[in-house]
Each structure stands twice: as C-alpha cells, then as structure tokens.
Amino acid sequence: MDAQKILDARIPDGSLEAKWSTYKAHMKLVAPANKKKYTILVVGTGLAGGSAAASLAELGYNVLNFCIQDTPRRAHSVAAQGGINAAKNYQNDGDSEWRLFYDTIKGGDFRSREANVHRLAELSVNIIDQCVAQGVPFAREYGGTLANRSFGGAQVSRTFYARGQTGQQLLLGAYSALMRQVDSGRVTLFPRREMLDLVIIDGKARGIICRNLTTGKLERYVGHAVVLATGGYSTVFNLSTNAVNSNATAIWRCYKRGAFFANPCYTQIHPTCIPQAGGYQSKLTLMSESLRNDGRVWVPKKTGDGRPPEQIPQEERDYYLERKYPAFGNLVPRDIASRAAKSVCDEGLGVGATGFAVYLDFADAIKRMGELIIRDRYGNLFSMYEEITGNDPYTVPMQIYPAPHYTMGGLWVDYNLMSTIPGLHVIGEANFSDHGANRLGASALMQGLADGYFVIPYTLGDYLAHENFSDASITHESFKQSATEIQNDINKLLSIQGKKSAKEYHVELGRVMWDHVGMSRTEKGLKKAMGNIQEIREEYWQNLYIPGASTLNKDLEMAGRVADFLELAALMAQDALQRNESCGGHFREEYQTPDGEALRDDETFSHVAAWEYAGSSKPVLHKEKLVFENVTPGQRSYK
Amino acid sequence: MITMKTMTINLNVWRQENSDAPGKMVPYTVEDVSPDMSFLEMLDHLNESLMKKGETPIEFDSDCREGICGACGLVIAGIAHGPKRACTSCELRMRQFRDGDTITVEPFRAKAFPVIKDLVVDRSAFDRIMEKGGYISVHTGSAPDANTMPISKEVAEKAMDAATCIGCGACVAACPNASASLFTSAKIAQYVYLPQGAPERKRRALSMVQQMDVEGFGYCSNHGECEAVCPKEISIKNIALMRREYVKAALDAGCFQP
Secondary structure: OOHHHHOOOOOOOOOHHHHHHHHHHHOOOOOHHHHOOOEEEEEOOOHHHHHHHHHHHHHOOEEEEEOOOOOHHHOHHHHOOOOEEOOOOOOOOOOOHHHHHHHHHHHOOOOOOHHHHHHHHHHHHHHHHHHHHHOOOOOEOOOOOEOOEOOOOOOOOOEEOOOOOHHHHHHHHHHHHHHHHHHHOOEEEEOOEEEEEEEEEOOEEEEEEEEEOOOOOEEEEEOOEEEEOOOOOHHHHOOOOOOOOOOOHHHHHHHHOOOOEEOOOOEEEEEEEOOOOOOOOOOOOEOOHHHHHOOEEEEEOOOOOOOOHHHOOHHHEEOHHHHHOOOOHHHOOHHHHHHHHHHHHHOOOOOOOOOOOEEEEOHHHHHHHOHHHHHHHHHHHHHHHHHHHOOOOOOOOEEEEEEEEEEOOEEOOOOOOEOOOOOEEEOHHHEOOOOOOOOOOOOHHHHHHHHHHHHHHHHHHHHHHHOOOOOOOOOOHHHHHHHHHHHHHHHHHHHHOOOEOHHHHHHHHHHHHHHHOOOOEOHHHHHHHHHHHHHHHHHHHHHEOOOOOOOOOHHHHHHHHHHHHHHHHHHHHHHHHHOOOOEOOEOEOOOEOOOOOEOOOHHHHOEEEEEEOOOOOOOEEEEEEOOOOOOOOOOOOOO | OOOOOOEEEEEEEEEOOOOOOOOEEEEEEEEEEOOOOEHHHHHHHHHHHHHHOOOOOOOOOOOOOOOOOOOOOOEEOOEEOOOOOOOOOOOOEHHHOOOOOEEEEEOOOOOOOOEEEOOEEOOHHHHHHHHOOOOOOOOOOOOOOOOOOOOOHHHHHHHHHHHOOOOOOHHHHHOOOOEOHHHHHHHHHHHHHOHHHHHHHHHHHHHHHHHHHHOOOEOOOOOOHHHHHOOOOOOOHHHHHHHHHHHHHHHHOOOOOO
16 A cells, blocks of 8 residues: 555645645635535534534535534533633734744644644634634633733743633534524534444445434434544543543544544643542543643652641742743643653652642732632632532642543544545544644644634535535445444444443553553553553453443443443554654653653654554554654753 | 541432333432542442442433533432532532432423433423524624724623523523523523624524423523522523513514504
C-alpha cells in the first residue's frame, strides 16, 4: 500500500495566512436548490456535532443528528469549565492570530500541522462573535465589553468565559441553533442512539448502524456523508474527568472499517482534579485550570510532613511551579504541571490521605483581593469542591492531583477534516488534528466550534460537489452484513454468562493504563501493559456477565464499550512504545533532558503516526511527515 | 477527607419494567456505604451486588456526574434531587444521611415525563418547548464583532443566572401541577435581558408558553416548590417575568379581543 499517497493531508498552497481563504475561494459549491437532496448523518451533539448539524441545516442540507444522551443538550462539552480562547486582543496585551497560532503549536510540542492550527487561530475570533450573537452570556466588564482571563501556556489574556460554566453556555448556544433547525424541519434528532458501525458502499461512507438504547433494536440510517463528533477516549482509563457514558466505540468501529487512527498515545492528564478517594468512585472531577490564575500550587519541603497546611510556615513550603518555571509560574501548560505534581509526589512530598495530592492555595489571593472577588470568579467551583470533599477551599487549601481528561489523538483527518474513508468526516475531540502532543487550556471549545460552525460547512460541501453518488438504501447488502455482524457481537456478549461485570474489567483495564500508559511511560512498562491488556481481553470474552436482555440495558451498553476499550488500549500502548521520544503528554522516561523535561527527537519522530487496522494481524503504521515552514521547532521552555 | 466508617442504608426503589407495565416500590438494603459516596455511586454499588445475585439492576440516567449535564434526576426521600439544596442527585453525598436510614427513590413523575424503565423518564417535551423559540435566529457567520454591542455587567449576570438551567426537570417533578414554567421562563428571561433577544421577544413568549400546554404540563399556581428544588437556584421571579412577557405579547397579537 502506498502510505504517502493515502496520507495526503491536502493542505492548500500559498502562504500560511492565505491557505484558508484560498481554499474557500476555490472550493466547489453545491447549488442552493440541490442541498436539500443531500442527507448528512451527524453523530454527536456536543460543541462540534451540535454546531455542525445546525450550520449544515442552515445551508439547506437534510441533517440526521444522533446522540447517546436523552437530549442533545447533555453532550459532555457541557462540563467544560474554564473558557474559550480567541485572538481578539481586546485586552491590548499584544495578542494576534499569529501569537495564538504560535502558542498552540508550541503548546502541542511541535507535533501538529501548521496549516490546521493557523486556520483555528483565524477562526477563533468568529466563534466569539457568533456565540455573543446567539445570546451566550459571557462575563463582562462594568463598561459592557467582554472580560478575559489567562490560561496555561499563554502570556496574554485571551480566554473568554461564562463563570465556571463556559462549556455549558457554549453548548446551549449550539443547542439553541440546532433546535431552531429542528423546528424548521431540516434536522431530525435521534436521541438515545449509540452508533455501532459505519456502512461503506462503493468505497464511500454512506450510512451508520445505531442501537436504539430504549428498545435495544438495531436501526439503519443512510445518507451521503457521515460526520463523526463523538468525542475523545479518556474513559479508557476508567477513572477520568469525562462523563460515565463517554466512550470510543464510534471512532473505534470506524477504525475497524478502515479509518486510520492517529497518535493514539497522545493523551492529556489534567493537573487540577480532585484526588481519588475510594474504590467506589465512578469518575474524577476536574477543577478548572482557571483556578491557577489565582491559586498557588505547593507541597511541604520536608517529606512526610504531617502538619495541617495552615501550620506549615511559608519558608517550609515549596511553590515548585513558581520555582522551576519563573516566567509562567503556576500557568505552565497542563502536561508540565501534571508531571511536576507527579514528580513531587513520587519523591514523597505529596499531601492528603494517600500522599498523591498537592495543595492549590487561595490564601494569598483572598488576602490580596478579598473573598468576594474570589467568590465571584470561582464560586461554583469552590462549592463543587466542598460538595465532594467536605472541605471549604476558602479556609483550607484545595488538594488536587492529575487525572485523564482529554485525548489529542483520534481518527486521522486531512485539512478538510475527512478521514481516510471518503465521506467520513471527523470533527472535535474525535479527530487528531490541532493539538499535537498536548492541548492548551481553553482550546478544546475553540476547536470543537471552529470545526462545526466554520470548517465542515465548507469542506463537506466541497466533497459533495465533487462526488457522484449511487442510489443507496438501507436494504443494501453492506447494511445487511454490518447489522448481522453487530447483532452477532451483541448476542455473543449476552451469551457469555460468566462471573464478572463489565465494570470490574473496566476498573482492571484502567489500573493498567494509569500505571503504564499514563503520565509517564517506559519500554518495560508498555510491554507489560500490552501483556496485561491481552490477558484481560481474553478473560473478558470468557467470563463476562451481563444481566438482562437486549432492551434498555446500561450494562449491555457498557459491555460493548469496554470490549472496544480493550482493543484501543492495546493500540495506545503500541503507539507509545514505537514513539521513542518524549513530547507533550507522551512522556517516555528514557527520553528526558537532564532537568527532567520532555526530550523530542525531531529527526525521527516529526510525524503523525497513523495506524491502519489489519484484522487479526498487527496494525500497520503509516506516517504523515510534519513540515514546519513558518516556525522552528525548539525545546519548549516555560522558564 | 476519607471517612472510614461505613453505613447501612435501606432503600425503597420504584421498579417498572417498561412504560406500559405497572410499577411498584421494592425494598433493598445496601451495606458498606461510604459517607463520601455520591448517591448515584451508592446505587452503582447496589447494582453491582444485585448483579452478583442474578437480579436485574435498577436503571437510572446519569452522565457527567458533576452536576452540569442534567441527565440524572431522582426523587430522593420525597424531594426532587434529595434533601440538600442546590444540588443534583449525582452531587448528593451519602454523608447527608445516617446509618440505618430508609430512603425512598422514585422517578421524576409528570404526565409529560412518561417512565421508560425504573427511574428513567422521557423528558423530550423540554426539547420540543425549546424548538418553539428557545433560540436567537442568527445564521452562522453573520454576526457582528462581539464588542459592538456593550452589555452591562449587571445585565449579563442576570442573563447568566437564568441561563444556568441544566434542563433536569426537577422543577416539574416538584410542582403539584407538574408545570414546566420555571424551565421555560428561565430561557425566556435570558433572552429578555440580553439585547440580542429583542427582535423575537414576543413571538418567543407566545410559542414557548403554548408548547408547554401542548405537552401536557400544568399551570403555575405559585407554590414555589420548583425554586426550592432547583439545583441551579433559578428564581421564581423568572416566571413572573414570563407571564408579563406572555400577556404583553398576547395583547399585541390581539389574542384578548373583547
């Protein structure tokens, strides 16, 4: 197979700044009257899926929109707290599209595509305009203009926010645009549906198979293109900040139908989460990165210092981020903050009941600005923290520890956000495109909305205008075959009738992933993990127990997802093992600088690793070379 | 932070096979409940043990488990989302209860929220209310610069207070009339406060209120139960505002002819 040919990213010619406008000027259009003849299947209703479905319907396409929740408004984008970046330069502090582009490329440790990231920076300003016009109540100054705050990895203040509920407000904005189109009849909603397969006809993505989660029946949907916006795969770690139903099944099934999976080992472990407390936990809760604007991170200087925090005097505290990274201080990027927390805890300096926590302290900020201002900025986060831990962060420092949060890896897409399967477009966290090896805070919302509102409406039209489509219906042989295979898998899962629940296996898998494919990785550990994953997987298919039948049955849903996680986990470990360097969220202990920072190997690894499914054989690795014409990859420094 | 002592909790849980089958309360005893568990983690724990005994687990909706998605919704000890104020079912911790307590667990009941199974209900009526005007009609790409129209901080905060609704339906479950007025008024109020909402203000008030009736939600008679259980503390003042908006719009449209 000619890998180079397949992995053509189709980046437009011209200067970096001109690529997107050149593309738009030359793309093919679908005539207005013809748009309604095209049916687009959009899977997912988060920031990417919801905004894409709404915008495509506005253009006149016939859109079918699917989600696993009971309503589109609950997609997990809703939980994003801190904010959304945009190069508006409203603060007059020197921001520009170039600077946002550069910060994002550098933040991703020079492992993303220049052209995609620059387009993202260009579109960031349109997103804010769009959301304000929709009635998103962003925070404002007394004079009535929009307020900003700072986020990690940037020295300008470019993050727009709505209290600690920015994701919720942006999602409700996209949801409102979507519901307007539902009313107009151009979008049909299919809630409580889980996509279980992609149907390919004549080499093109033409349909999906869904399980109706209420009735348990398999349903077939046909269209002219599929847009996947099903989010990331952090729940492969079991405990993560994602929702309990977030899963990798849709992208994984597409991978098994031929879509390449890019950089599966690039995962983000978020530095500020509430630490683990007990084995009963179903998820971990994020505390927004925005807290690092005013909170100071520290541990005691002495190992095993058992004193309560207020009794530890200033000179016996190590504000290790401020000490190691004076230029960025507490606002270093996430991967760096997480590793620093891990390393102080590994040295025995951690605090709390387990020793796996560090303090995030607001005492100085409260002294300086008063409790009222802090309450205004972070009130809902503080009360959420108190709800969960029973401690009041206004008087006692928060305890935080890193947790799996976001996955930069995902299905490979070209500049047009199309995967290696013609017609299958992938947007938002589900693709790999913009964040390289590490995502900066407040950039996920930006990417999801840029893809959905401003990229896919153009690039999908270009695809449709170029293609000729055969008549396809849900009685096509490909639909029959796929439905039969999926039904067989479900029957097989139900028929095992073993002794352990899917949840128990998920916990076991999560432990292996956290220990060996988490914040820091070694060749030995990764090989061990691959063995362990294989063992768990074999046992899973022998000893799984699912109660009930194929009706509304959340244990059956979970069982299918865990089966896919077990396969994905192996690919993540394999990808991490072949990438013999450290970059961003991928830290291989063998490859570090003398002071413990990530050591890249640009000679060998300045590429996207895209994996092709090969059935029972080993997946095949293809490489897309990353070309840097506008920035020079350097050792990332936040000192 | 970690409390070692565990509790035994007695539950009476609504079990219903499907929307047509009759339901009933079924008693369960849950051992080894940690006070740090959330209420839903306690139910997970019970479900795992039911599974081990070959019994069918209790179905309930949940997703984010941090109080923002609005998927979870249980009537716990007779109160929508349980006894703690401003708290969703998923955020409620077992430390709110005492060892040996007996707690009833029921779905969010309303004519417009039919039970699908056990504690899972169909709240799609809310989506249909939103379809009828819960938006500002702005095409993607047609927006002016975001700072073109200044909005005072006070107004933005008021709009945000209303916009914070998570659409869980506790207001409906708590209301003796099963009214959706708090939910609907929160969206109407957000767009009344913001200048962007002005062009469609009357149309929105009329059609959203009308859809509430179509869905079979009851009228508001000022009990205030909705505000008391709202996990986001949305104020009942929004309902008063919605009524003014509705009457003004209806007068304008000539709905009240002598």
